Amino acid sequence: MQLYYFYRHNRENTIFISAEEQPDHPLEFLWVDSLRQDLVNHAESWQNNIYEHTGLVLNEFHMQDLLNIEHPCAFDTVEEYDLLIFRKLISPDDQIYESGNVSDSHENIFGLTTTPMSFILTPNILVSVREQGNMTVESYIQRIQLIMERTITEQNKPRKLPTTPADLSLRLLNSMIDGYLNLRTPLTRRVEHWQQQLLQGNRRFKQWHQLFHEDMAFQQIENLCEEQIETLQEFRDELVDNYHHVVTKQKHKTQDILLVRLNDLMSHIERVQKHTLRLRNAIQSAIDLHFSAIANQTNENMRILAIITAIFAPLTLLTGVYGMNFEFIPGLKSPIGFWIMLGVMLMSTILLLYYFYQQHLVGRGERSVIDLLAQQHKQRNVNILWFLDYEPIKQTLKEVEKMTKLK
CATH class of the missing domain: 3.30.460.20 (CorA soluble domain-like)
Known part of the structure; x- marks a missing residue:
């Protein structure tokens, strides 16, 4: 003592x-x-x-x-x-x-x-x-x-010394709260570490249990900051309500300074609390990006499998037709029938690949999604009478219209 x-x-x-x-x-x-x-x-x-x-x-x-x-x-x-x-x-x-x-x-x-x-x-x-x-x-x-x-x-x-017990206690509290302000840098580094672990693509993320404890630590820091703010607010209310018996000018001036310091301390704790909340949101955003990347990769794999299935579907149909046990099949006895069938199958594959490429389903670039949306916008209104745009039919319709007018 x-x-x-x-x-x-x-x-x-x-x-x-x-x-x-x-x-x-x-x-x-x-x-x-x-x-x-x-x-x-x-x-x-x-x-x-x-x-x-x-x-x-x-x-x-x-x-x-x-x-x-x-x-x-x-x-x-x-x-x-x-x-x-x-x-x-x-x-x-x-x-x-x-x-x-x-x-x-x-x-x-x-x-x-x-x-x-x-x-x-x-x-x-x-x-x-x-x-x-x-x-x-x-x-x-x-x-x-x-x-x-x-x-x-x-x-x-050299420096103003405290004049009241409350002034001295607030100075000591200020030094202790500075330790919480120093938490911002290591906490930010921890969040950057988890962001890198969540968004890396060379291996599967398995540290969910540790990440859960990390998130709980951020939540406990927020709760601690909330307790500190409530405590300082009660202390401030006590200074405002129960120090009215001090009537000298110097004491009133000291009381005003104490209120300013209390507000400053609460603002420092609020900065730590808001920073911790931003870090929790950053971790949650990284988790959302992680699952979005997994879903995107799954959709990409399904797209590739669908393209492969669509390419092999007509080939399977041709092989299934020519594999039926009928006595007479066109080209069955021909010496070049096999090569003709291979050529037809190869041509079908090339045509399907070209069609998928035109529809931006194969080899999509950075603006392929935008192009796809623009193409869908153009094709939003389907023309049911598309065959009327055929040039010979247009000429025939014009002649019929002229004959109707002459009559």
Whole structure:
């Protein structure tokens, strides 16, 4: 457990940090940073320490929430304090301790592991409960310790320090949400991998079970983002509704800044959620293209088989006719009858191939479908009296019309 006192300088009107109490300066708020390991098996002593430094008495149900490593994102408020639980993505830089107990393992989403971080907020106190090795918080603590090494008058010069517990908690949340923004690149690469696997044509795709788990992982990320947005929205409503008792100008200004930061955090999470939704749609589009390609290949195979069947149908008819057991068949005794029949069969095959080529059924190019549609459009209205367009018949009809007029 570490204590950090945020004071306001009585002459410079700036914020500075101290690890010890400074009775000569007004206290803005106190930050108590605790590890979750301090609560496990030592919950009563930890509560006594919190009460000794802050005067807070925690609800027993909230103590259970702090100990629950699988607790979802949530926000709850009581008369004495507000409780905010937010799940942080465990990055490769983190060195979070993993216990051997199965019931005490972090939530794993297809290789993405998250851990809860809890904030207990009052207007003057912030109590954080985190895992040991949480580099987001430890990096912020290292920056605070570097600032504490400076003099009191120079601490607030390089960067504005937080003035309220809510401000500090939002800064820590901003660092944790940046880890979710960094998910966009690896998730996009995973989708590109599945697109290549689905659309490759040299072998059959069989990894449907793994692809199903991948899609479930994207869905769980969307649900996690939705929980985070709802939690931050409840936190925002609490800031708007229950901070009206702060009447000083500086506090009102700070409240406006907090609302802006909360809106910015929610917009970042919404970007991750929308990006994940786009990636799920991309996977679904790849699956649709995969089945469309299979259906197209099946139709192509059926088309080829139909053409082969149509070519061999007249040949089968000729061989069937000349294979009948009649005593007299024309050309049966002829010495060249066999060759004549082969020539007729070859000519039938060539004529059928030429007809199929003219109908764009064989050797179709890139614009064959367009040409086929154009040809169908031209032949949409079938001329039943097509024989009247024959030239001799036209001349005869004209002569009959002239004779009718003379009469």
